[in-house]
Structure formats: C-alpha cells, structure tokens
Amino acid sequence: MRFFEIKTSRCRDRKNNEGVRAMLQKWTQNKEENVDVAPMVTMFEKDDTIVLALEMPGADKETLDVNLDGNQMVIRGRTKKEDVGKDYKAIHRERRPVQYERRFEINAPVDREKITARYQQGVLEVTLIKAAAAQPKKIAIQSS
Amino acid sequence: MALIPYRRDAGWMDPFAELETLQKQMNQLFDVSLARSPWGDTTLLGGQWAPAVDLYDSPDNILIKADLPGLRKDEIELTIHDNQLILKGEKKKDTRVKEDHYFKSERFYGSFCRTVPLPVEVNADKVDASYQDGVLTVTLPKKEEVKPKQISIDVK
Numbered sequence: 354m355r356f357f358e359i360k361t362s363r364c365r366d367r368k369n370n371e372g373v374r375a376m377l378q379k380w381t382q383n384k385e386e387n388v389d390v391a392p393m394v395t396m397f398e399k400d401d402t403i404v405l406a407l408e409m410p411g412a413d414k415e416t417l418d419v420n421l422d423g424n425q426m427v428i429r430g431r432t433k434k435e436d437v438g439k440d441y442k443a444i445h446r447e448r449r450p451v452q453y454e455r456r457f458e459i460n461a462p463v464d465r466e467k468i469t470a471r472y473q474q475g476v477l478e479v480t481l482i483k484a485a486a487a488q489p490k491k492i493a494i495q496s497s
Numbered sequence: 498m499a500l501i502p503y504r505r506d507a508g509w510m511d512p513f514a515e516l517e518t519l520q521k522q523m524n525q526l527f528d529v530s531l532a533r534s535p536w537g538d539t540t541l542l543g544g545q546w547a548p549a550v551d552l553y554d555s556p557d558n559i560l561i562k563a564d565l566p567g568l569r570k571d572e573i574e575l576t577i578h579d580n581q582l583i584l585k586g587e588k589k590k591d592t593r594v595k596e597d598h599y600f601k602s603e604r605f606y607g608s609f610c611r612t613v614p615l616p617v618e619v620n621a622d623k624v625d626a627s628y629q630d631g632v633l634t635v636t637l638p639k640k641e642e643v644k645p646k647q648i649s650i651d652v653k
Binding site: 437448472476 | 549550551552553554555556557558560562563564565566567568569591593594598599600601602603604605616628630631632
C-alpha cells in the first residue's frame, strides 16, 4: 500500500454526457471550437517531492491554471489560436484547438504553500512537496 | 521499424473515418491473432506513437506543424528525402526517476517516426525549423519552378 495516494481517471467528470451527436456536430460544424482533451500524465516520486507531468503541447501560458481545492486538484489550459497568416491554406489537419482539463484527487499530506508549476516544451510539471510530518524520520535508539 | 499498412487518415475533420476503421477491423477480426495484428499501430496492445501533424500551403512555402511535447531540440531529427519530410526522434524517460518511483505513466516514451509526403518540391537547403511549447514548426520554401506564376496577357 502506498502512503501517498493520487487518483485520476482518463475520462472527464464533466461534459461526459454531452453525447456523440453533439460531439460530431461540434467537430463538423465549428472546426475552430476547442475540443476537450484530458492530457496524458506521468506521476512520479522523488525524494520529498511528487511530480505530475502533463503533456499539453501548444498551450497558451496565460490560460494555464492549477487549482487545489480541498483534495481536488484541477489543471486546465487551452491552446493558442492557430495563426499561420492568411497566405496559408490548410491541406491536412490533425491538430485541433484543444481545451485541456484533468482532475486529480490528492489524498496525501502535501505542503499546500509550496506547490510549484512549470511549463516547458509543452509539458506542465506540477511539483508537490510532502508535508514535513510525512517525510521519513530517523529515530535514534537510546541505550542505557 | 515495422511496416504499417496504409490507412486512410483524414484527420479530425472527418468524424466518420474512425467508424470506417472500426468496420474494417471488425471484418478482419477473425483473420488475425492478437499478437500479430495488421493494424499494429492501434492501442489495443499498445504500439507506435506518431505526432499529430498539420500541413499548410502558401504560394511560397509549405508549413508543417507537429505536436511533440516533452522533447529536447537535439532529440528531434528532421530529414528531407525524395520529397518527403521525415520526422524522427526518441522520447526518453525522465532520468531523474527510478522505475519503481512511478505512480502512473501514461505518456509515450520511445522512438517515433513520421513521414510526411510534400505536395511540391522544396528547397531543402533553406528549410527553417523551430520548436516552442512542444510544437515543432517547419517552413519549407518551394522551389522557384513550382511556384505559381501570374502571366500577363498582352492585348493587341
């Protein structure tokens, strides 16, 4: 059993009941509307920190938002509007405007004041620091 | 690199492409075993990952954008060969972490390769590539002879 528990699911809590029809409509009619995406995450532990690294390529730094409310952490962001200039015509497109959102349930004693987030190379790294009380402590043995 | 059969990829603009793929896969369901699947690049057993690519055309240039999150500049390799742009690289695992220290890992790690056929001939010496926020932008200037030219007509 792990002492630290961070839960997340691939599917999104909200907007899931939107339905296929609405989704198809959104895709076919308004191509520039942001599509909801749950970014891929890698979580790892290093010394006294827990790092969540989320793949959010092309995100606009202004829209990135990390919010911890109770034990619910919500990470959001959206991609920049694609602007290639009016000379360019799209021939083939696979990338689309994206609204990133992922929720985590953090059931771990973390130092709430020391959470940091850094965005580089399209990856958002959120670093949580374990609360002092949760860090391993060496206990000296007394001998009489 | 495994050879992957050609699959029509209309991208996200065609919502029915997925259905078509599904139908094809259902038809072939009993022809294959799971270990050797002809659509080896799908997610059933995990497989190859390739970046999503956009292709734009202007009178002077071809512009390519690719989503490549979490790479370093020197981990991406760009080659132009036979009028194709080959995008290769390797996404390495975080060196800071030991294997047993992962809670969860959904991100793709490993090598990838994507070949983009270019619609016209380009000047391979003047290609400009930049990498920002996990997005690779490549500008390929067209060769003079393939650029559209306006021909004025003299009226006599």
